[in-house]
Amino acid sequence: MTESGHQLRVTRQPSGGSAPRPGPHERAATLEHALTASTGVFPAAARSVRRLRNGVQIFPAMLDAIAKAERQIAFVTFVYWTGEIAERFAEALSLAARRGVSVRVVLDAVGAREMDDRLIRTMRSAGVEVRWFRPVRAWRIWQSSHRTHRKLLIVDGQLGFTGGVGIAREWQGDARDPSQWRDSHFELVGPAVLGLWGAFIGSWLEAGGDPLAPPTPTPARVDPRDRLSIHVLPSTAAVGWTTIAIALWALIDAAERSIKIATAYFTPGEETVEALCAKARDGVRVELLVPGPHADVRVAKIVAESELRPLIEAGVRVYYFCPTMMHTKVVVIDEAFACFGSANINNRSMRKDEEILVATGASDLVEDLLIDFAADLGRSELLELEQLRERPWWRRLVAKLLGPLRSEI
Structure with a gap:
């Protein structure tokens, strides 16, 4: 249904010619x-793969995954700005680290430059390993134009999120007015999440992380549900x-x-x-x-x-x-x-x-x-x-x- 109450129909285009289309x-x-x-x-x-529509669905799912993490959390984002949701993510990641979960965070040094330094200190004091991706330096100015624009959250090597959402007040809500951005994020479950993990490792190493520090997630057993x-x-x-x-x-x-x-x-x-x-x-x-x-x-x-x-x-x-x-x-x-x-x-x-x-x-x-x-x-x-x-x-x-x-x- 649309907001005006009209029924939406997704119509597949009819095939042409005598031979049926696949x-x-x-x-x-x-x-x-x-x-x-x-x-x-x-x-x-x-x-499974699930579409999450707008912040009203996206942020609760991600925060719930962080709260339920048992072993490790890997997080990469280009945008980490300000607002209530920025506070909530820093708090959730800090709480996970305090209960013994290995938490590693990579922030793009340009995209996340508006982030409150207090949130960085909060996370680091709780045991979260926070790394900056390619800080802008005069003697490496050629690197400054090449950023990490990824948005990744991987929990225990089995649950992953990616898409367009940034951690900022602009993404909160349900895209009902100009203060609430329209976006989609996606939740993946199963072995394909290791592809997201591999991407995180690349960002982690480029940000100066210890190559031996992030342990490889426990291999998943063959599951007939992974279809x-x-x-x-x-x-x-x-x-x-x-x-x-x-x-x-x-x-x-x-x-x-x-x-x-x-x-x-x-x-x-x-x-x-x-x-x-x-x-x-x-x-x-x-x-x-x-x-x-x-x-x-x-x-x-x-x-x-x-x-x-x-x-x-x-x-x-x-x-x-x-x-x-x-x-x-x-x-x-x-x-x-x-x-x-x-x-x-x-x-x-x-x-x-x-x-x-x-x-x-x-x-x-x-x-x-x-x-x-x-x-x-x-x-x-x-x-x-x-x-x-x-x-x-x-x-x-x-x-x-x-x-x-x-x-x-």
Whole structure:
């Protein structure tokens, strides 16, 4: 149901021609194969994967997992700012450490710079090992542009969380007004969580952590309930196209029916724009959902406008999310296969920063994400080509002047 009481329906597109098209399970298997072939990464088993919608669902689930931890907690975030939720996370992690749980935290030195130093002292005094990822230093200035944008929470090697949420007041609530951001986070259970653990180890070592300190989680016993198949793809903070960029291009190329993208920051390179335009011209329904009037980084929105025109001209339907800032990072291909994690469709995520991408054809999750996408479109405005043509001269000038900086946006 929408907030206005209307029933939402997720309608799968009818097949054309005389031969029946493959169903969602067959399409998911084909897309999974394309992802494996393009990245060299094989999927892992999982018991469950659950979408958590907005802070009202996300934060209680994460705090409950921390409270129930028995052996170890690994936590990485780009954003750790201020507000009640920042206090609650610091308190929960500190309490876990005091009861004997091994707690390790990695904070990005740029993204989390607004964090209250008092919270760092609280955690460290309780026994939490807190590390800063790549503090900005003059003699290593070339590293400053390459950040960890991952959001990871791994508990006892069996339960993991990832997605777009940051630890700050902006993410609290249910996206009902501009003070409550719209976002999705995801809970994984089972062996695939080790992929998140491996990503944490990479961030931990880069932040100066002892390579022998974090013990490998206890191996999980074979469980017949671990029936889902999930790819976990980490990318490192480096130069050049990342594994995540390659994965996204492979899935776009393999799409036959539809591509649905929700991304907080859309400033891709020409390769991505051309790939989406080609699919739209070939008859694939391509829908792009991006932040509207409440975009938190206005510069990114202005720069993105130059990329939107060729997309719309090629037949891509572009929507501006209106009620509040939209921070989700979700892609659904052919209504059968979903990707989510910390990565945006922008140059930073695809070329520079540490990110995490999770992909699966789990049917229940895909259905939830299709319902979410339809609900979000119901609160969005379709962007018309005429609106871009009528942009004021100063806005076009700003976009042109900022063009050389698009790799940093």
